Amino acid sequence: MPFIANTPDQQKQMLAEIGLTMDGLFADIPPELMCASFNLPAGLSEQQVRNHLAELADKNSTNLICFLGGGFYDHFIPAAVYSIISRGEFYTSYTPYQPELSQGTLQAIYEYQSVICRLTEMEAANASLYDGGTAMYEAMMMALRITGRNKVIIDDTVNPIYRVMIRSYTRNLNIELEQTHSIDGLANRQQILQKIDDKTAAVILQNPNFFGCIDDFTDIANAAHQKGALLIVSCYPISLGILKAPGSMDADIVTGEGQSLGMPMSFGGPYLGFMATKMQYVRKMPGRIVGETKDRFDRRAFVLTLQAREQHIRRDKATSNICSNEALCALTALVYLSLLGKKGLKQTAQLCADKASYAYQRLTAIPGVKPHFRAKWFFNEFVLDLPREAADVIAKLIEKGFAAGFPLSRYYEGMENSMLICVTEKRTKQQIGMLAEALESIL
Amino acid sequence: MIAEGLLYTKDHEWAKIEGNTATVGITDYAQQMLGEITYVELPAVGKEFRSHDEMAVVESSKSAGDVYSPVTGTVSEVNPKLASNPELINDDCCGAGWLCKLTITDTKSIENLMNTKQYEEYLKGL
Numbered sequence: 001m002p003f004i005a006n007t008p009d010q011q012k013q014m015l016a017e018i019g020l021t022m023d024g025l026f027a028d029i030p031p032e033l034m035c036a037s038f039n040l041p042a043g044l045s046e047q048q049v050r051n052h053l054a055e056l057a058d059k060n061s062t063n064l065i066c067f068l069g070g071g072f073y074d075h076f077i078p079a080a081v082y083s084i085i086s087r088g089e090f091y092t093s094y095t096p097y098q099p100e101l102s103q104g105t106l107q108a109i110y111e112y113q114s115v116i117c118r119l120t121e122m123e124a125a126n127a128s129l130y131d132g133g134t135a136m137y138e139a140m141m142m143a144l145r146i147t148g149r150n151k152v153i154i155d156d157t158v159n160p161i162y163r164v165m166i167r168s169y170t171r172n173l174n175i176e177l178e179q180t181h182s183i184d185g186l187a188n189r190q191q192i193l194q195k196i197d198d199k200t201a202a203v204i205l206q207n208p209n210f211f212g213c214i215d216d217f218t219d220i221a222n223a224a225h226q227k228g229a230l231l232i233v234s235c236y237p238i239s240l241g242i243l244k245a246p247g248s249m250d251a252d253i254v255t256g257e258g259q260s261l262g263m264p265m266s267f268g269g270p271y272l273g274f275m276a277t278k279m280q281y282v283r284k285m286p287g288r289i290v291g292e293t294k295d296r297f298d299r300r301a302f303v304l305t306l307q308a309r310e311q312h313i314r315r316d317k318a319t320s321n322i323c324s325n326e327a328l329c330a331l332t333a334l335v336y337l338s339l340l341g342k343k344g345l346k347q348t349a350q351l352c353a354d355k356a357s358y359a360y361q362r363l364t365a366i367p368g369v370k371p372h373f374r375a376k377w378f379f380n381e382f383v384l385d386l387p388r389e390a391a392d393v394i395a396k397l398i399e400k401g402f403a404a405g406f407p408l409s410r411y412y413e414g415m416e417n418s419m420l421i422c423v424t425e426k427r428t429k430q431q432i433g434m435l436a437e438a439l440e441s442i443l
Numbered sequence: 444m445i446a447e448g449l450l451y452t453k454d455h456e457w458a459k460i461e462g463n464t465a466t467v468g469i470t471d472y473a474q475q476m477l478g479e480i481t482y483v484e485l486p487a488v489g490k491e492f493r494s495h496d497e498m499a500v501v502e503s504s505k506s507a508g509d510v511y512s513p514v515t516g517t518v519s520e521v522n523p524k525l526a527s528n529p530e531l532i533n534d535d536c537c538g539a540g541w542l543c544k545l546t547i548t549d550t551k552s553i554e555n556l557m558n559t560k561q562y563e564e565y566l567k568g569l
Contacts (some may be wrong), residue, residue, distance in 0.1 A: 015532070283482070308507035317500075317509070 055258045064403040065431050067359075069073065069381045069422025070210065071132060071159050072271075074261040075238065075348070076426050077336070081262045084335045085328060099303040106302035109327060110290040112334040119240050119337075120254040121247025122276035126287035128196045128330040129322060133165035135273030136204065136234050138286045138320055139253040140166065142277070143202035145231045145319065146176070146286050151176040151199045155187040157209035158234065160411035183214040185373035185383065193223050200229040202253075207235050207246065211420065212356075212372065212381025214243060223249040226401025227249045237261055237274070237333075239379045241349025253277045262336025263329060272329035283309060286320030351425035352380035359423045359432045372418050383408065383415075390419040393442055445563055446537040447470065450556035457537060458513040460553060465514045468541040469501060469532065469543065472566060477503040482530045485521040485543055492516065492545070494552040499542055501532065507555065514554035516545035 006014070015021060026034070036331050057178035066074040085091065089104055096102030096109075109127045116125035121266065129135040140152055154163060156179055163179075170177060176199075180191040196203065203224050208214045221231040232253045233246035238260045246254040259265065260271030277285055283306060291305030340348060360382050364371055372383035386393050390407040397404035405422070408415040423432065449457040455473035459466040474480065484500040492498050492512035498509040521543040524531055532540035547553065557565060 283484070313505075314507055316508075365500040 001345055019255075028221075061398065064398065064401055065427070065435065066265075066403045067211070067405050067421050067423060067427070067435060068403045069408045069424075070420055071161060071257055072265045073236070073238065073263075073380075073422065073424055074265060074426055075260050075424050077262050077264065078339050080339055081332060081335050085332050090328065090331055091184055096304065098102060099301065103302060106304070108331050108334060109288075109325075110292060110302050111272075111338075112291060112330040116274050116276050118191040119237055119321035120235065120274075120276045122244035122251075122254050123279040124282045124285070125276040125287070126285055126289050126325070126328065128258070128325040129255075129273030129275055129287055130167065130326060131157070131269060131271040131273045132234060132255065132259075133162040133273075134322070135255035135257075135275050136162045136232070136321060137166050137169045138273075139169075139232045139255045139275060140175075140202060140204060140315065141320065142253060142281070142284050142286065143232060144229065146281055147201040147202040147228060149199050149229070150174055151178065151197070152202050152204065153178050153180060153192055153195050153200060155180045155182055155192065155206075155209075156412075157182045157185070157187050157211060157213070158206045161212045162206075162234065182209075182211075185209070185211045185375045186215055187217075188313050189220065191386070195228055196223055196227050198227050200224070200227055200279075202230045202232050204232045204234070207233055207243070208379040208381065211373065211383050212378040212422070213375050214377045214379055215238075215253065216244055216249060217246070218249045221252075225250070236379070238345070238349055239350065241345040242353065243349070243379065247276075252281065258329065258333045261333035263332055270326060270329055272326050272333055274333075282306065282308055284319060285309070286322050288325050328337070348425050349379075352423065355425065355427055355429075355432065356380040356382065358429065359421065359435075362432055362436045363421070364441065366436060366443065368443050369439070372415070380424060381420055383418050383420055386417050386419060388443070391415050391416075393439070394419060396442050397435075397438055400442075402435055402438060404435060404439070417429050445559050445566075446560055449537060449564035450553065450558060452511065452513045452556060452566075454511050456510060456513045458553075459554060460529075460547070463547045464548075465547055466487060466541050466547045467498075467510075467513055467543055468536055469508075470562075471536050473501075473508070473538045474533050474540075477506055477508055479504045480532045482485060483525045483529050483532070483542065485525065486518050488518050488521060490518045491548070492518070494555070501529075501538060503531065510542065512545065513556060513559075514545055514547050515549035516547040518543050518544045524549060549567040 096105045099106060113125040128139055144150060152175060178195055180188040182188050192203060203220055205217055217231060217233060224231045230252035233251040235246055235254060235256045237256055237258060254276045256274055258274045288304055289306050290302050293301050293303055295301040307313055309319040311321055363369055363384060368387035370385045372385045394404050394407055405419040407416040408420055449459050451457050455470045457468050457470050480501055482502040486498050493515045494512055496512050497509045498512040501508050501510055515569045522541050
């Protein structure tokens with residue numbers, strides 16, 4: 001079945017009508033960008049395609065015991081999450097422009113915004129963004145709009161993937177990006193405080209940071225505010241079950257990756273960017289926002305609100321070109337959090353921290369394995385130094401059935417022997433013991 | 444309905460000149476086009492604008508419009524009532540619904556503004 005719906009005859013007719021040839025139609029595309037051939041193989045039958053895809057899928061190791069983190073986390077997902085979100089009414093609905101038809105979706109998004117606010121201890125959240133990295137970029141742009149300034153300070157403890165994204169987004173913009181270099185696993189306070197001046201729009205930090213270390217940025221928030229700059233904090237939502245929320249550090253914009261809230265880890269997503277801010281900045285926030293109102297019978301109702309920020313009204317003056325959201329992923333996060341409840345989230349976070357602490361003790365007892373940082377405060381990730389190159393050791397551990405960690409040399413100079421290890425509530429004492437034994441046998 | 448004694452721009456702002464102060468707002472035509480006004484983003488006091496610079500944003504339930512400075516000057520005062528009562532612009536756009544006051548720094552910038560009669564003619568041509 002051809003993918004293009006019209007026949008060659010119809011195409012000829014249409015071209016004749018407008019007086020063009022097919023090549024003429026695409027004449028605006030520079031020749032060097034035109035594909036000589038798409039090199040597409042002949043079609044396959046459904047059965048052949050299934051076999052082919054199954055063979056490809058078999059190349060993935062899906063049954064490794066996962067100690068990988070670095071921004072995406074292997075948490076337990078209750079079966080009810082998928083059952084609820086896959087209801088047709090949620091699963092297939094598009095952006096809810098029409099409140100009279102979309103109360104269910106709108107209410108779900110409103111509740112999602114509410115849980116994000118409670119989790120981050122902020123006043124207003126949007127209906128979600130693409131992922132943690134784009135959310136951070138959007139927060140930075142928002143800070144530029146609010147302050148009318150163009151200098152941004154970002155510490156290298158912020159997820160390197162996010163920093164790469166920010167660099168590629170801002171390459172052609174007039175933004176002065178200054179990176180500070182962490183000390184002993186924590187954001188470099190001295191450098192940051194020195195760099196904050198009256199041209200600074202924002203300081204961007206992360207908690208727990210990429211190395212898993214935890215911090216309290218209240219002092220940096222104060223210093224930034226004194227100079228009229230904003231503090232942006234990216235956070236790991238599960239950790240907020242037990243950690244101090246960015247809102248109580250007086251952060252101005254809070255973003256993060258919401259995958260850990262009920263979404264499986266999968267290459268390329270779909271993931272969930274969340275964003276929350278103070279009420280005073282809500283009109284500068286990108287993305288959709290659902291608000292609560294009353295209908296003409298005085299009944300509680302929900303609508304998209306503050307739409308004058310968005311591109312269908314403000315055109316080129318819109319706060320952002322992002323006006324889609326990840327509604328189904330946002331719903332997933334909402335369902336996950338409501339199934340866990342306040343207690344469940346706290347318990348999950350505590351289990352992560354306790355198990356990581358146990359793994360830290362167990363693994364650093366192995367001869368030759370040492371903690372990389374002196375700082376002992378971490379949530380569920382920590383950095384170990386091995387007696388040899390970490391990438392090698394990790395490759396060997398994959399053969400033994402473990403996704404053992406992340407080789408930090410990929411993003412950090414001088415960390416060839418360092419590995420970032422993550423422990424979630426899913427890992428058992430036995431699995432941690434097995435990893436320790438496997439690691440010891442390799443070294 | 445076009446108020447007397449004011450000067451006008453083609454973008455439907457008005458300016459009332461008293462000494463070197465210009466009080467600025469949007470015209471009845473503009474408020475009618477926007478509909479029910481829900482929010483106004485005003486400039487910071489002390490900010491300098493040249494005439495035609497974007498100065499404020501007026502948001503209504505269905506639209507949002509930029510307000511351009513009718514003169515060259517520095518913001519000396521903004522209407523404090525608009526934060527909680529933006530509908531003042533609908534009710535009394537040329538009076539209680541004023542947006543801000545500017546200290547004029549270039550008196551030549553006033554010369555291009557239209558008087559009531561000219562603005563009336565201009566509206567007829569739209």
